[in-house]
Amino acid sequence: MSAVIERSLAAEPPAAGQRERVARAAHALAAWIASPRPWLALLGFVLVAGFWHLAVEVWKLPRFAGMPGLVATWREFTSRDPVYGLSLYTPEYYVHILASVRRVAEAFALATLLGVPLGLMLGWSRGFREYVFPVFEMLRPIPILAWVPLAILMFSGTESPVIFLTFLASFFATALNTMLGVESIDESYVRASRCLGARPWQVFVHVVVPGALPSIFTGLQISVGVAWFSLVAGEMVSGEAGLGYVINTSYTNVRYPTIVIGMVTLGAVGYATSALVRLAGRWLMRWRAREHGDAR
Amino acid sequence: MRAEAPRRGRLSIEDVVKTYGRGEAAVAAVDHCSIEIPAGEICMVVGPSGCGKTTLLNAIAGFHDITSGRIVLDGETLCGPGRPQARPGADRVVVFQNGALFPWKTVLDNVCFGPRMQGRAGAREIEQRARALMAEAGLAGCERSYPAELSSGTRRRVEIVRALMNDPSVLLFDEPYRALDSLTRSVMHESLLQTWYRDPVTIFFITHDLEEAIFLGHRLVVMTARPCRPKAVIEIDIPHPRDYGVLTSPRFRALMAEASALVREEAEQAFAAGDAER
Amino acid sequence: MNLLADPRTRATRRALVSLVAFALLWELGARSKAWFGVAVPWVGHVPPPSAVLAAWVRLLGDPGYWQSWVASLLRVLAGFTAAMAVGIPLGLLLAMNRVCRMIFFPVLELLRPIPPLAWVPAAILFWPTQELSIAFVTFVGAFFTIVLNVVGGAGAIDVRYFQAARAMGATGWNVFRRVVLPATVPAIVVGAAVGMGITWEVVVAAEMISGGGSSGATGGGMGFFIWNSYIGGAYEQIVVGMISIGIAGYACSEALRRLGARVTPWLVRA
Numbered sequence: 065m066s067a068v069i070e071r072s073l074a075a076e077p078p079a080a081g082q083r084e085r086v087a088r089a090a091h092a093l094a095a096w097i098a099s100p101r102p103w104l105a106l107l108g109f110v111l112v113a114g115f116w117h118l119a120v121e122v123w124k125l126p127r128f129a130g131m132p133g134l135v136a137t138w139r140e141f142t143s144r145d146p147v148y149g150l151s152l153y154t155p156e157y158y159v160h161i162l163a164s165v166r167r168v169a170e171a172f173a174l175a176t177l178l179g180v181p182l183g184l185m186l187g188w189s190r191g192f193r194e195y196v197f198p199v200f201e202m203l204r205p206i207p208i209l210a211w212v213p214l215a216i217l218m219f220s221g222t223e224s225p226v227i228f229l230t231f232l233a234s235f236f237a238t239a240l241n242t243m244l245g246v247e248s249i250d251e252s253y254v255r256a257s258r259c260l261g262a263r264p265w266q267v268f269v270h271v272v273v274p275g276a277l278p279s280i281f282t283g284l285q286i287s288v289g290v291a292w293f294s295l296v297a298g299e300m301v302s303g304e305a306g307l308g309y310v311i312n313t314s315y316t317n318v319r320y321p322t323i324v325i326g327m328v329t330l331g332a333v334g335y336a337t338s339a340l341v342r343l344a345g346r347w348l349m350r351w352r353a354r355e356h357g358d359a360r
Numbered sequence: 361m362r363a364e365a366p367r368r369g370r371l372s373i374e375d376v377v378k379t380y381g382r383g384e385a386a387v388a389a390v391d392h393c394s395i396e397i398p399a400g401e402i403c404m405v406v407g408p409s410g411c412g413k414t415t416l417l418n419a420i421a422g423f424h425d426i427t428s429g430r431i432v433l434d435g436e437t438l439c440g441p442g443r444p445q446a447r448p449g450a451d452r453v454v455v456f457q458n459g460a461l462f463p464w465k466t467v468l469d470n471v472c473f474g475p476r477m478q479g480r481a482g483a484r485e486i487e488q489r490a491r492a493l494m495a496e497a498g499l500a501g502c503e504r505s506y507p508a509e510l511s512s513g514t515r516r517r518v519e520i521v522r523a524l525m526n527d528p529s530v531l532l533f534d535e536p537y538r539a540l541d542s543l544t545r546s547v548m549h550e551s552l553l554q555t556w557y558r559d560p561v562t563i564f565f566i567t568h569d570l571e572e573a574i575f576l577g578h579r580l581v582v583m584t585a586r587p588c589r590p591k592a593v594i595e596i597d598i599p600h601p602r603d604y605g606v607l608t609s610p611r612f613r614a615l616m617a618e619a620s621a622l623v624r625e626e627a628e629q630a631f632a633a634g635d636a637e638r
Numbered sequence: 639m640n641l642l643a644d645p646r647t648r649a650t651r652r653a654l655v656s657l658v659a660f661a662l663l664w665e666l667g668a669r670s671k672a673w674f675g676v677a678v679p680w681v682g683h684v685p686p687p688s689a690v691l692a693a694w695v696r697l698l699g700d701p702g703y704w705q706s707w708v709a710s711l712l713r714v715l716a717g718f719t720a721a722m723a724v725g726i727p728l729g730l731l732l733a734m735n736r737v738c739r740m741i742f743f744p745v746l747e748l749l750r751p752i753p754p755l756a757w758v759p760a761a762i763l764f765w766p767t768q769e770l771s772i773a774f775v776t777f778v779g780a781f782f783t784i785v786l787n788v789v790g791g792a793g794a795i796d797v798r799y800f801q802a803a804r805a806m807g808a809t810g811w812n813v814f815r816r817v818v819l820p821a822t823v824p825a826i827v828v829g830a831a832v833g834m835g836i837t838w839e840v841v842v843a844a845e846m847i848s849g850g851g852s853s854g855a856t857g858g859g860m861g862f863f864i865w866n867s868y869i870g871g872a873y874e875q876i877v878v879g880m881i882s883i884g885i886a887g888y889a890c891s892e893a894l895r896r897l898g899a900r901v902t903p904w905l906v907r908a
Contacts (some may be wrong), residue, residue, distance in 0.1 A: 105744035130763040198653035206884035209843040213868035218680045256460035260474035261450035274464040296753040315759030334751030351506040
C-alpha cells in the first residue's frame, strides 16, 4: 500500500488538551455576555418582578390586596431583625433549609440505592420483569400524597412518614427510568460483548450498566424534582421544620412576606440539587461530554 | 501471495433453513443454503437488501437459531439438529454495520475487552499485545481516546483490531463499511487486506457493494432474493497481494460484469417484491 | 396445546402469580397482630385487603363516594384544560419567537422548581374562593410541564421541513399551521400525559390540605375523602380511596394516550 496512504491512516491527533478546553469555555462565556441573551433574560425578570411590585405596592390593585409586595418582601429578607422572624441573617432560615435538604438527601439516596438495582433487574431479566413489573405498575399511578394517611399509620413519629413519601416518589421515577434505559441499549453492544467472550454477568457490568447510565441520570434528575414536590407536601401536612412547614405556618400565622421568601428559597434550592445531579452525571459520563462538545 | 493456509477456520454451512413464525404466518429468510469455506479464505456474500444474508451471519455468530440444517466450524457442530442455536463466542467475532465499539470505554479498553473478559492472559500481557497490534495497524496514539472522538473509518479499524485480539477462527463482517463514504471505503479495503496479509483468518463478509466484494474476496457467493440461497459462486482469481490498481484491470472488469448480471436479476426481483431496507 | 407452556400467556400467568402473592403477603402482614400476636413492621399497621374489598363493595352503593370521585375529576379536568389552554399557545409563541424566548424562558426556568404545593398559601391569598385556589395550584402543576414540552418539541423540528415548505411557496401563517403545529403535536401529547399525572397529584394533595387543614367540610373530592377516612378511623376506606384515585389517574392518562395516538396517525408505533 502506498506510503502516502499509510501515513494518512496513522492515528488521529490526540484529543484537545486541557488548556484548549479552558480557552474554548472562556471564549464561549465572552460570546454569551456580548450577545443579547443575558440582557433579555434580565429584562424578563425585571418585567415579572416589576409587574408584581406595581400591582401590589404602586397601583394597589384590589385582587392583589392581601399579597406581600416585592419591596416589603425584599426588605424583610435582607433585614437583620426581621419582623416575622426569617431573613438571610437569622439562623432559623438555614435551619429550615438544612432540615428540608437533609430529608430530600436521605430519601433520594434510599430511592437511588433501591431503585437503580431494581430498574436494572427489570430491564435485564425478562422473567424478573414479568413477575415484578405488574405489581410495580399497579402501585405507581397512586398519587404519592394519597399515601399520607397510610404512611402515618405505618410509620411512627413525624419524620419517617415524610421521608417515606419523598422516598416513594423518587423510587418510582428512578426505577422506571433505569428500566427504560436498559431497554434502550442498542442490541449490537450486547451482541458484540457476547461474541467477544463476555459471560452474562460481565455483559451486565461492562455493557448494560454504562449503557443505561444516561437514562439513569435523566431519571435521577426527575427523581430529585419529584422528591421536592413530595417533601413540601409532606412537610405541609405533618412536619416541624423545613421549608414546606415554613410556608404553611407563615400562612396560618399571617406572616405573608415569609411565604414568598420560603417559595423563592425552595425554587433556588431545588434548582441547585437538580444541577448537582446533572453535574454528577456529566462527570461520570465524561465520554459523552467529548462526544457532544467536539461534534458541534 | 497467500500465506500458508492456517489449519483452523474451516466453516461449513450445510443445508441451513431459517423460517420465522409458524404455519400460515411463516416467513422464510434462509432457504436451504449450503456454503463451504476453506480455512483462511475470504468469502464475500452478496445479495439484494433484505434477502436474509444477515440472518445467516447471525446464525453463525449465535444470535439467532436455525430451523434446520447444520453449521460446522473445524469439525465442531455449532448448531444443528438437537441444538438449534449456536453459542456466541470469541472464535467467531462479528464486526457490525454501525460499529459496536463501546462508547464508554477508551479505545485501549475496547481493544483489550475480549481477552480480559476471557481471562486467558495476564493484564500486562494483554495490554502489550493490544498496543502492538494497534501500532501494526497504524493506530498508535489513540489508545486513550474515546470512540466518539475518532472518525468512522478509524473506528472500524479499531473494531477489527479488537476482533483480532481474540485469535478468532472466523471473522464475520456485516456490511461494516456501508455507512462510510466511498472514498474512505476504498482506503479501508486496502487497510483490511494489509491486516489480513499479516494474519490470514477466515473471513465471512456480507456486502452490497460488488466492487468491494471482488476487490477483497477469494470467492463471491451471489445470493437470491428472499429467501436466500446461493445462486452462483464466482472464483476471483486475481492474485494477491492486491492494491487499488487492480480495480481497473481487465480481469476485474470482466468479473464485475459477470457478477453484476447475476446480482441485477435478483435485485430487480427484490425491488418488485417491495422488500424494505433493513 | 398445553396452556401452561404457551409462551404468549406466560407473561399474564406470571403477572397473576405475583399479584396474588402480593395480596397474600399483604393479608398476612396486615393480620399479623391478630393472628400471630406480634405486628409485622409497617405492613402490620395497614388494613388487610379482605377488609378493603368489603369496604369497597359497601362504598359502591354510597353516593358520597361517587360524588367525591366526580369532584376530583372535575377539578383535574379544569386545571388541566386551563394549563393546556394557556401553556400550548405560550409554548408555541416561545418556540417561534426567539426574542420572546430569550426574555421569558429564564424566568420560567426559575419558577419551575418551586413545587406547586408551595403556591397554595399564595393562591389562597390571591383568589377569592378556595375552589379557584385549588384550580390555580393544579394549573401551575401542569403548566410548566406542558410549556417545556411544547418548546422542546417545536424547537426540535427538523429545519429541513421549513426549507421544504418554503421552497414550495408557503409563508408565515401557512408554515405555522401546516408544519409547526402538526410537528409539535407529539410533544404536546407527551407533555399532556405527564401534566395529567402531575395534576392528579396536586388535586389530591390540595384536597387533603385544604380539607384536612382548616375549615373542613367544603371541598369534597377523593383527597378529602381519604383524609376524612383517616380522621374518622375508617382505615379500609383510605386504601379504597387510594386505589380509586390510582385507577382514575391511570384511566385519564390512558385516554390521553389513545387520543394522542388518534391525532398522530403518522407516528409508527412499535
